[in-house]
Amino acid sequence: MRHLLSTAELAYDDALRILDTAEEMAAVTSREVKKLPTLRGRTVVNLFYEDSTRTRVSFEAAAKRLSADVVNFSAKGSSVSKGESLKDTVQTLDAMGADAIVIRHSAAGSAAQLAASDWSEAAVVNAGDGTHEHPTQALLDALTLRRDWAAAHGQDSPRGTDLAGMKVLIVGDILHSRVARSNLWLLRTLGAEVHFAAPATLLPQGVEQWPATGHYSLDDALAAAPDAVMLLRVQAERMGGAFFPTAAEYTRRWGLTDERLSVVEKLTLGETGKPAVILHPGPMNRGVEISAAAADSPQTRITEQVANGVAVRMAVLHLLLSQSHQEESHS
Amino acid sequence: MTTSYLITGAKPYGEPAQDLLIRDGVIADIGQNLQADDAEVIDGTGLIALPGMVDLHTHLREPGREDAETVETGSRAAAKGGFTAVHAMANSSPVADTAGVVEQVYRLGVEAGWTEVYPVGAVTRGLAGESLAELGAMAESAAAVRMFSDDGHCVTNAQLMRRALEYVKTIDGFIAQHAQDTDLTAWGTDNAAQMNEGSVSATLGLPGWPSVAEEAIIARDVLLADYVGAKLHICHVSTAGSVEILRWAKARGIQVTAEVTPHHLMLTDELVATYNPVYKVNPPLRTEADTQALREALAEGTIDVIGTDHAPHPEQAKECEWAQAAMGMTGLETALNAVQHAMVETGLINWRRFAEITSTRPAEIYGHQHQGQEIAAGQSANIILIDPAASKTITPEQHASKGRNSPFRGIELPGEVRYTFLAGQPVLAQAELTQPVTERTGA
Numbered sequence: 127m128r129h130l131l132s133t134a135e136l137a138y139d140d141a142l143r144i145l146d147t148a149e150e151m152a153a154v155t156s157r158e159v160k161k162l163p164t165l166r167g168r169t170v171v172n173l174f175y176e177d178s179t180r181t182r183v184s185f186e187a188a189a190k191r192l193s194a195d196v197v198n199f200s201a202k203g204s205s206v207s208k209g210e211s212l213k214d215t216v217q218t219l220d221a222m223g224a225d226a227i228v229i230r231h232s233a234a235g236s237a238a239q240l241a242a243s244d245w246s247e248a249a250v251v252n253a254g255d256g257t258h259e260h261p262t263q264a265l266l267d268a269l270t271l272r273r274d275w276a277a278a279h280g281q282d283s284p285r286g287t288d289l290a291g292m293k294v295l296i297v298g299d300i301l302h303s304r305v306a307r308s309n310l311w312l313l314r315t316l317g318a319e320v321h322f323a324a325p326a327t328l329l330p331q332g333v334e335q336w337p338a339t340g341h342y343s344l345d346d347a348l349a350a351a352p353d354a355v356m357l358l359r360v361q362a363e364r365m366g367g368a369f370f371p372t373a374a375e376y377t378r379r380w381g382l383t384d385e386r387l388s389v390v391e392k393l394t395l396g397e398t399g400k401p402a403v404i405l406h407p408g409p410m411n412r413g414v415e416i417s418a419a420a421a422d423s424p425q426t427r428i429t430e431q432v433a434n435g436v437a438v439r440m441a442v443l444h445l446l447l448s449q450s451h452q453e454e455s456h457s
Numbered sequence: 458m459t460t461s462y463l464i465t466g467a468k469p470y471g472e473p474a475q476d477l478l479i480r481d482g483v484i485a486d487i488g489q490n491l492q493a494d495d496a497e498v499i500d501g502t503g504l505i506a507l508p509g510m511v512d513l514h515t516h517l518r519e520p521g522r523e524d525a526e527t528v529e530t531g532s533r534a535a536a537k538g539g540f541t542a543v544h545a546m547a548n549s550s551p552v553a554d555t556a557g558v559v560e561q562v563y564r565l566g567v568e569a570g571w572t573e574v575y576p577v578g579a580v581t582r583g584l585a586g587e588s589l590a591e592l593g594a595m596a597e598s599a600a601a602v603r604m605f606s607d608d609g610h611c612v613t614n615a616q617l618m619r620r621a622l623e624y625v626k627t628i629d630g631f632i633a634q635h636a637q638d639t640d641l642t643a644w645g646t647d648n649a650a651q652m653n654e655g656s657v658s659a660t661l662g663l664p665g666w667p668s669v670a671e672e673a674i675i676a677r678d679v680l681l682a683d684y685v686g687a688k689l690h691i692c693h694v695s696t697a698g699s700v701e702i703l704r705w706a707k708a709r710g711i712q713v714t715a716e717v718t719p720h721h722l723m724l725t726d727e728l729v730a731t732y733n734p735v736y737k738v739n740p741p742l743r744t745e746a747d748t749q750a751l752r753e754a755l756a757e758g759t760i761d762v763i764g765t766d767h768a769p770h771p772e773q774a775k776e777c778e779w780a781q782a783a784m785g786m787t788g789l790e791t792a793l794n795a796v797q798h799a800m801v802e803t804g805l806i807n808w809r810r811f812a813e814i815t816s817t818r819p820a821e822i823y824g825h826q827h828q829g830q831e832i833a834a835g836q837s838a839n840i841i842l843i844d845p846a847a848s849k850t851i852t853p854e855q856h857a858s859k860g861r862n863s864p865f866r867g868i869e870l871p872g873e874v875r876y877t878f879l880a881g882q883p884v885l886a887q888a889e890l891t892q893p894v895t896e897r898t899g900a
Contacts, residue, residue, distance in 0.1 A: 134660065211773065211776070211777055212777060212778055213776055213777070231778065232780075233778035233779060233780040233781065234651075234661060234662040234663050234732070234779065234780070235661065235663070235732030235778070235779045236732075236778050236779075238731075238732045239732050239733075239778065239779070242731070242732075242733075255662075256662055256663070256780070257662035257663075257664075258661055258662030258663075259662070304662060307660070307662060330658070330659035330665070331654045331655060331658070331659065331665055331667065332654070332655045332656035332657070332658065332659035332660075333659055335656040335659075336656075336659065336660075
């Protein structure tokens with residue numbers, strides 16, 4: 127694995143290696159001294175063309191816990207706002223000795239283009255490209271789900287296990303969601319079954335060819351007894367009436383309301399009797415896609431997701447950079 | 458300077474070999490064992506003689522974007538590609554919406570002398586889709602414009618489209634529509650369509666350009682053309698559904714003609730998965746089922762002609778994020794190769810049908826008298842000699858066009874244009890450009 131660009135192209139073994147490594151990293155982050163020397167002397171650049179404080183801080187924390195030097199390059203207030211091309215920016219960063227470039231960009235495919243180009247030798251990590259993919263988000267979701275799934279099934283450790291037999295329901299704006307896309311492919315790779323619930327306007331044309339089951343009704347989707355429910359954030363710009371009439375109507379039909387929470391409370395992780403889990407990639411619109419009670423329910427794993435994000439990103443950076451380091455020293 | 462050429466043993470339309478005597482700009486004689494002591498002899502053994510290709514859809518970029526292409530470089534590309542006439546779309550800067558601009562483009566074409574250049578006039582002022590450009594003034598200008606198009610933009614307003622169709626009847630012209638519903642493609646917004654809408658766009662997360670956005674405009678416009686009794690040409694048809702509508706319209710006797718690009722016959726949206734902007738084009742690359750429907754429609758005549766939509770762009774317009782990249786591909790110097798590959802070698806058409814779709818029909822649609830003629834004694838010597846047995850790996854750096862944005866880069870394709878005769882002069886010989894015809898006075 128030279129880059130992490132998408133989960134669609136992530137092999138089962140690589141996915142499991144990242145998740146297992148992330149478990150080790152998570153153990154480190156629970157120690158008093160939360161730091162490993164693995165990436166000392168190496169430089170990780172966070173190249174962010176979109177504002178995303180959460181994701182950037184998570185990658186920054188991950189790189190620093192591995193002792194890497196971190197450079198944050200934000201498109202705003204930089205030469206990019208003066209019209210510098212992606213190519214020139216990347217070549218500049220490459221000349222400064224970037225070993226890994228973590229790129230967040232509004233344009234789908236920008237991470238793949240960067241990896242395919244000869245602009246830089248750095249390992250490329252896709253931190254979200256347009257409405258295409260956000261692979262580390264899916265990996266942290268999988269890490270979160272796997273812990274509950276393994277524990278419910280009596281495993282001492284989730285290491286080496288996958289999500290075979292799990293049924294995950296993703297609710298909301300599938301059309302514009304890189305999180306939904308990355309989760310679909312990774313969950314399928316790990317053996318889970320994926321369901322979507324959304325209005326037809328927020329499901330992409332061609333979705334019927336995806337390996338997933340679609341529902342227009344959230345109530346029908348919940349009746350299919352998912353093991354996990356993942357709510358997607360409703361973006362403000364979708365609320366203007368173009369995709370659904372009003373936020374209130376969205377909440378009535380596709381929100382995890384208090385009434386629907388009482389349904390989710392009865393759902394279990396397979397036949398284990400352990401409660402099903404609720405995920406949200408954040409930031410939440412309380413009262414729109416998720417009620418306050420649902421957000422604060424003991425079934426939600428939202429803070430675990432954030433903590434697991436750091437562990438997953440540590441694992442990804444560690445695997446990409448320490449591997450390439452070994453290859454170089456062997457050659 | 459020699460003005461007579463004796464081509465020996467070439468096969469007109471791939472049929473039995475003949476000798477061709479070219480003298481004073483016309484085919485003076487055709488037959489077996491011709492003799493002409495004053496003529497330069499060209500061995501045509503193994504070559505196919507065809508009428509020079511006529512492209513109804515070319516972007517020459519001048520005036521305004523001379524960094525992308527000029528009339529001179531685009532004309533050279535045309536000669537190398539086997540085109541003896543090209544029609545330069547109006548989306549230059551300034552837009553070709555006045556007699557002054559179309560005359561400038563026409564004059565630049567005559568001065569270049571590598572091919573005949575016919576400017577296309579804009580339908581609406583500034584391509585803005587709001588009010589008619591001075592169609593009559595362009596028709597009466599030295600450029601004698603007959604074809605009007607806002608290509609690159611759709612004439613979206615139905616009332617304006619109706620008026621344009623009616624108005625060109627009075628000047629013996631026709632409208633070439635770029636069929637694209639602007640609302641269905643979110644044109645001009647941050648979420649503008651980027652590629653064919655379907656299973657590939659769903660996975661890639663790029664905003665989709667639905668086939669219905671093309672089909673809805675074609676359906677509307679064939680009804681309008683029928684209603685007002687005017688001539689309509691549909692640019693770059695790209696979907697199977699569009700073919701169905703055209704088939705219906707032609708059966709009904711509506712005066713509609715249609716073109717398809719070589720790239721839509723060969724390439725599909727699967728290529729977009731590379732996110733390489735060389736594959737970004739408007740209308741977008743569609744599905745395998747669409748390419749098959751387009752090939753069949755072209756073979757049977759529902760689609761009339763090949764139009765290259767040659768759209769050169771400078772490197773920086775393609776070496777960037779997909780969403781920011783310019784739309785368009787070069788096409789003049791790969792048209793023969795792509796069409797031979799997609800249509801001839803598949804057995805869908807023979808070389809006579811090839812001549813119809815690349816020369817005879819486009820010349821008829823425009824109304825040219827001296828282009829697209831039968832290869833026969835007395836006809837204008839706008840002809841090409843091609844080697845169908847040749848094969849080459851497409852290398853854009855070898856192209857005469859300034860554009861390097863060929864989607865066929867690195868692909869091995871059949872065929873080679875060996876000679877291009879423009880008004881009896883070989884502007885291309887042995888596949889190399891020679892010298893232009895500069896004394897031409899025009900049509």
